[in-house]
Amino acid sequence: MGREVAVSVRELVKEYDGTLALRGVSFDIYKGEVFGLLGPNGAGKTTLMNILAGILLPTSGKAEVLGHDVVRESRAVRALVGFCPQETVAYEELNAMENMMFYAGLYGLPRSEAKRRSKELLEFVRLLDVAKKPVREFSGGMKRRLNLAIALINDPEVLLLDEPTTGLDPRARRDAWHYIEGLKAEGRTILLATHYMEEADRLSDRVAIMDLGRVIALDTPEALKKSVGELSVIEVHVEEASEALKEALSALSENGKILSGEDYVRLYTRDPEAVLPKAVEATLRAGAKVISVSVSEPTLEDVFLKLTGRRLE
C-alpha cells in the first residue's frame, strides 16, 4: 500500500516471574493512524505500552518506533514518543504550569520554549485559566487533560495513550475523545489502549483485540464487526435479567450464545423479524418486566464475545 510505518512490533514476548504477559505480539501502526488496543484488564495492553515507551525491556522480539529500536535506541525512542499513562502524572502540590515546565525540562526544552509550549498546550486542554492552581484542586477530568498536555510537551509524532478515559464520567470522557480526535486531525500517530469498546470503535482507524497477551484480531472496527457474520443483535432491557430469562433467550440465539448484564440480554439472529416476537414472549413467560427491546448491528464487544466466549470487562 506504500503507507509509512510509524510503529512496528514483531513477535514481542514479555515474561514476569514466569508469567507471560505478552505471547508473541506482532503488528504495524501506520503514520497518522489511530490504532486501538482493545482488551480486558490483564490482556497485556499496558505491558505493551511500557515496552513501546522505553520503560520496560521485552524478553524477546523486536519493536521499533519511527525506525528506532526500543531496546538499543531507547533514549531516542523516548524523545520522540509522548506517553500518557492511566495514572495522574502531575505532582499534586505543584500547579499546572510548574508541572508542564518540569516535564519540559526533562525533554531538554530551553526555558523560553518550555514556557511558550506549556501555555499553548494548557490552552489546548482548556486549563490555561487554572494554570496557577495546585493540581490537587483539579477534578479527575482536569487531571487527565493535564496528563494529555504533559504527553504532548515534546511535540511527539507518536502518542501512546494508556486507558486515557478510565474512571472518567461520560462528559469528561467525551471531552477526552474530542481532544484525541483533534490530535488525530493534526496527523499524529496514536496508539490508544482501552477496554471501552465504544472508545475504540469511535476513535480508531484500526483495532487490535488483545486477550491473554495475544492479538486475537486486527482490522478496522467495521471489518471486525462484520466478522461476527450476517447476524443482527436483539437487545432486551428488563428490570432484572434472571437465569431463567437468560436460558430462554439463549435457546433463541444463534449457536446459543448470548451477552447479558444485570438488566439486559443480547441475542444474535439471522432473522430478527421472526425472532423478535418470540424473544418478547419468552421474556414475559420468564416473568421479567420488559423496559425496551431493540434490534441493532453487532459491536466490538460482540466480536470479543465471538472470539473468546467471554465478555469484555
Place this chain on the structure above:
Amino acid sequence: MGLRAILAIAERDVRSTAKDKMALFWIVAFPIFMLTMSFLLWANPMPPVTVKVGIVYEDTTVNWGNLTFTAKNITDIMKEVYVETEEGKVKVFNVVEYGNKTDEALRDLKAGKLDAVVVYLDRFSVNASYGLSAKAEIYVRGGDAYTEQVTRAVLTQFFDELSDRIAEARIEVMEQNFPEDQLPPGQKQMIVEWMKGLAWPVNMTIETVTPETLMGKAGLRGWFTIAMTGVQLLMSGLAIGATMVVEERDRKTLRRLMAAPIGPWDLLLGKTLSGLVWLGISSLVCIGYGLAWGARIYWHPLENPAHALVPVLLLMGGLMMTGLGLLISMVAKTSKGASGLATAIGFPLMFLTGIWMPKWMLPRPLRVFANCFPLTMIVDALRAVMVFDAGLEAVLPVLPWTILATLVFYGLGVLAYKVVLRRSL
C-alpha cells in the same frame, strides 16, 4: 546525562519540598526547636557547688575576747565566701551552727542533711591566736563519689587558704618584733625566709585554665549548633535517600519520568542535588539560629584555610547519609515506611555516635563505634574548626577516611538505587 533534566528534577523536588509542611518542619522547625531547648537546658556552664557545712565548737576558748583568730571568726569568713559566675555571685558555703553538739551534727550528716561537718577541737581559738597548732576535724559525707570529691576539695582549699593567711600573719608579727639591733646585717631577712620555708615547704599555686571557646555559654551554644547541623545531615540525609525512588513509585510518577529521555543517573543526581540544597538550607538555619543566640561560630575562610573546607565536609556528610538512606530504601515498601525506617535508624544513631551527646558520656564500646563512624569524624572536624577555630591540622587527618567513606556509602547507595528502580518499574 542531561544537565537540563538534572536541574529540572532538582528544581521540581525543591519546589515540592517547599510546599510540604511536614518536610519543612524537619528541615527548619525541628532544628530551631531542638536548639532552643538545648540552649535553655544544657548550654550552660556547670553551676558552682554550694557545700552545706555543719559547724561544731568543742573549743572552749571560742568566746575569749582578746584572741586574734577564733573559730567563730572563721565561721564568719566561711559565710562570706563567694564565687563569681556569669549569673552573679554564688555562696560557696551554706553554714549551719550546732554549738557544741557534735552528735547532732553527725546525725544530720548521716541523714544527708549536710555535706560535711567541721568540728573545732578544744583550744582551737587560743592555739590559732598564740602560734600553736590549732586542730579541727572534718567529716565529709560519702556515698556519692562526685559530691564527696567536690566537698573535700572545697573544704581543703578553704582551710589551706586560711592556714596560709594565719602563717603569713604570724610571720609578719614575728618580723615586726625581731630585735633588729642584736642581729648581724641581713640576718633578719634570712630568718624570715627560713620561717616561710617552714610554713610552706612547697610553695605551689594552682590556676584553672578553660579553653577560651568553651568558656561560658557562647562556646557551649556553638558546640550544640554544630551538633544540630550534624543531626540534620544524619536524619534528613537518611530520609532523602530512603524516599528518593519509593516516593515517586508511590505517587505513580516514576513510570512517566522514566518514559522521558533521561537515564537513571539523571534522576539520581537531580534528586541528590535537591537533597543537598535542603541540607544546605537546614545547616544555614542551624548556624544562623545559633549565631542569633550568641553561639560562638568562627567563619573566616580567607584567614583560616580549614574554614574553606567546611562546605566540603558538609557535602561529604550529606552524600554519605543519602547513600545510607538509599540502602534503607531497599527494604522499604512505601515512602512512609522508608521515612519511618530512616527515623528509626537515625534517631538512636544521633545519640550513639556522639553527634548530639558528647562522646565522653558514652560507654567505652560505643565510644569506639562513635570514633569510627565517619559522620562523627566530620562533625568533630566541623566543631574543631568552627567552634575552636582550629586549623587544617583538625581536618586533614580525617579527610582521607571521610572521602573514602563517602565514596563507599554513596557507591553502595547507587547500587541499591539501581535495584530499587528496576524493581519499581
